[in-house]
Amino acid sequence: MEAGLSAVKLASISSRRLSSRQTLPAITKLGAGLLNTTFPSSHRVGDLFYGLPHRSVNRNKRDFSTRIARIMPEKRPADLGAAVEGKRGFKQTKLNFQPLTSKTKQATFATSEAQKEPGQGSSNSTSATPGGDNVNKRTDPTPPTDKQRQQRPPPDASSSSANPATADATAGASASSNANASYRIRIVDRPGDLFSAPRGAVLIHACNALGVWGGGVALAFHDRYPDAYRAYRKHCLRSTPDRLAGTALLIPPARPSSGERKEREEQEDEEPTGSGHYVGCIFTSRKFGRGMDSPQEILRLTAPAMRDLMRLVAEEGDKVTEVRMCRINSGIFNVPWAETKKAIEGMVLGRDGEPVPAVVKDGVLEVVAWERPEWF
Ligand SMILES: Nc1ncnc2c1ncn2[C@@H]1O[C@H](COP(=O)(O)OP(=O)(O)OC[C@H]2O[C@H](OP(=O)(O)O)[C@H](O)[C@@H]2O)[C@@H](O)[C@H]1O
Known part of the structure; x- marks a missing residue:
């Protein structure tokens, strides 16, 4: 040229x-x-x-x-x-x-x-705007203050008791009727890079229902998975915040082009940006910014949203290789991580015919919660 x-x-x-x-x-x-x-x-x-x-x-x-x-x-x-x-x-x-x-x-x-329109949210919507260029982006939140850090639990802090703030708490610890099928989520805290996941991993983050990934880890998702962002945004624009609150969206990995596939075969060490990962969105707040739900409401919505996501994960069968998350709700949504963790670990899933993800082992789905080392 x-x-x-x-x-x-x-x-x-x-x-x-x-x-x-x-x-x-x-x-x-x-x-x-x-x-x-x-x-x-x-x-x-x-x-x-x-x-x-x-x-x-x-x-x-x-x-x-x-x-x-x-x-x-x-x-x-x-x-x-x-x-x-x-x-x-x-x-x-x-x-x-x-x-x-x-x-x-x-x-x-x-x-x-x-990489156009992967999976859900890509069809029959006429109102969704492709691309994220009109997104009102904000910068990454500032690192936690000392007070916020104190609120964060030590790495192994967890509880198996049900959280009274959630509807799922009623499931309680006595899963009896269908004990063989039921399972729980165990969260393991670990420092490291959420995004360095193997292919087939589901990466979960908390979302508002307005179709904006404007800050925090959501912005990092936006940059890495532009197709997933478009699918998420369309999904939001087709619905309402009230309908989405407490639900989930599982976005399959973007389908690589034939060129990308060939490239990957040639350079196995180099993972193309954004491919190979599912993006698990749980709608734990209707809005963001000043209209954000209260921490109590966010917490209340977390368990049903996770349940919905696990149902979607189960439907993917063994295509899903692992499930991981960031410390959802603990940054911009301002919910102490220990509370969110308790709400999730207090759930009993897989009863009454609820599908069980293939990655569940011995009644436990281990989910690693990754946090950047400097924030851990
Ligand atoms: N770059 C990065 N790389 C890796 N880990 C990162 C990171 N940045 C933050 N984390 C960690 O990720 C966890 C969750 O912290 P976040 O504050 O992200 O999310 P959240 O779940 O409290 O809140 C959800 C709302 O954040 C956005 O909000 P807006 O659109 O701006 O309104 C969404 O759209 C929702 O609405 C914390 O452990 C952070 O340390």
Whole structure:
């Protein structure tokens, strides 16, 4: 690709209001073209993102570097990372990449097309707006204060007693009628990265019912699983907060394109962003921000929402390999983690014909609750 043509494309990217779905393939293509020749001195990597909303820029920078590295394995993200972040090194470096073959082009640019609307929420809705560009995003909440930290339980704090705040509490500890089928959820706290899950894992997070993943871990989900976000948003827009409160949505992994599948076979170590994971949304608050439900109400909605999610997980059979979560409700929703944990562990599931997930072993479904090490 010639620098002149690049400039034209650059100008068009910068001037048009493109959604991130449109932008990412565009900049990837442009970036790949530029890298095939000498990166023009007048076009720094930052320029590729000029005019885009700030958060979108940051996200695209990361994806840009990863994608370029994928299609040009001789340059790993470590090399490109410095180039992308430092810009100057990139500007002055002559990068002798192999030209794109039609094969690699296909593998790269097919991605966004093939990731359209996974699973639930994707059909028959006319009101849902695809893409997350109109989402009112906020920044990650500030780390917990000392007081908040004290509220957080020690890693092994748990209780098997039922939580009186939840409807499920009535199930109690004496599961007798159908004891063989019944099961409980045991939550194990662990520091680490929620998202470093194996394929087939369900990643649970608490959601509002307004179709916004604007802060905290929800924003991280939004960035990693854009298709899941669209499915969630459509699901919300098709219903009402009152109907969704206390229910769940299980969004299957985005179906990889044939290009992605091939890529994965070739580079087994490299997991494409967002693929392979189910996203488990539990609607524990009707709204967010000032309209957010009270901590008591959020807690009350948590058990039925988890029950609903477990039903959906069971329907997936052995396609689900594990279930994990973040410390739901404990950040923006402001419910002490110990309370949420107690509510979930107090539930008895699987009775009265309720389906049992394949991952249940000896009457227990172990769910690891991951927390970032610095917050643990
Ligand atoms: N980047 C990250 N990576 C990894 N773990 C992260 C993280 N950021 C936070 N955590 C942890 O994840 C747990 C839950 O904390 P969060 O505050 O997220 O969620 P929550 O369940 O209390 O509240 C739900 C509402 O948060 C959003 O709200 P908005 O849209 O902004 O209205 C939603 O949309 C809902 O409405 C806590 O253990 C955090 O340490």
